Amino acid sequence: MHLIVSNSDKEIVGKYCWHVAFGETAEKTLKLKISDITSGSIKPKFKKQYIREDKNEKELVYVFTAVSDAEFLPSPDDKEWEKRDFEIKCWESSAKRTLSACHAMMMYRNNRTLEAADNLVAMLEWLNDECGQDVVPHEYGAKCPNCGRFFNQDHAFRKPVFCEDCGCMLRW
Numbered sequence: 001m002h003l004i005v006s007n008s009d010k011e012i013v014g015k016y017c018w019h020v021a022f023g024e025t026a027e028k029t030l031k032l033k034i035s036d037i038t039s040g041s042i043k044p045k046f047k048k049q050y051i052r053e054d055k056n057e058k059e060l061v062y063v064f065t066a067v068s069d070a071e072f073l074p075s076p077d078d079k080e081w082e083k084r085d086f087e088i089k090c091w092e093s094s095a096k097r098t099l100s101a102c103h104a105m106m107m108y109r110n111n112r113t114l115e116a117a118d119n120l121v122a123m124l125e126w127l128n129d130e131c132g133q134d135v136v137p138h139e140y141g142a143k144c145p146n147c148g149r150f151f152n153q154d155h156a157f158r159k160p161v162f163c164e165d166c167g168c169m170l171r172w
């Protein structure tokens with residue numbers, strides 16, 4: 001869902017986007033989110049809806065516009081949005097996988113067979129792969145794809161599994 005706010009001079013003062021949680025309406029989410037970005041009261045108008053599709057997902061996007069001269073929190077730039085989007089996705093898939101791992105653990109506790117153990121190991125390996133991002137190659141080493149931390153050649157040679165700064169899982 002997007003909200004585009006302009007002032008009475010028709011200058012755009014903020015562009016925001018939010019995810020509508022499953023089971024919520026766009027209007028309800030909008031009302032809630034507006035209170036996060038301004039203390040002024042604004043009356044958003046529904047402008048259009050369209051389907052955005054990329055290689056990972058397909059989503060229905062609602063676009064609202066509003067005119068207001070109230071003060072707004074600055075809107076994050078695109079890069080920040082990408083990062084947030086990535087974090088949300090990681091978090092969602094992590095929750096699902098944690099549940100599956102818990103389930104496999106319970107099965108193993110109840111029934112200590114090789115099959116149950118293999119199942120548990122498969123689940124843990126799966127957890128391990130999650131959210132790994134390709135390291136960005138660099139002339140003198142490599143860089144973390146998430147926070148941009150620089151790894152010198154010695155450091156890159158050791159191929160750390162996680163970035164020490166942001167905790168992002170690294171794929172080499």
Ligand SMILES: [Zn+2]
Nearest residue numbers: 144147163166
């Ligand atoms: Zn990092």
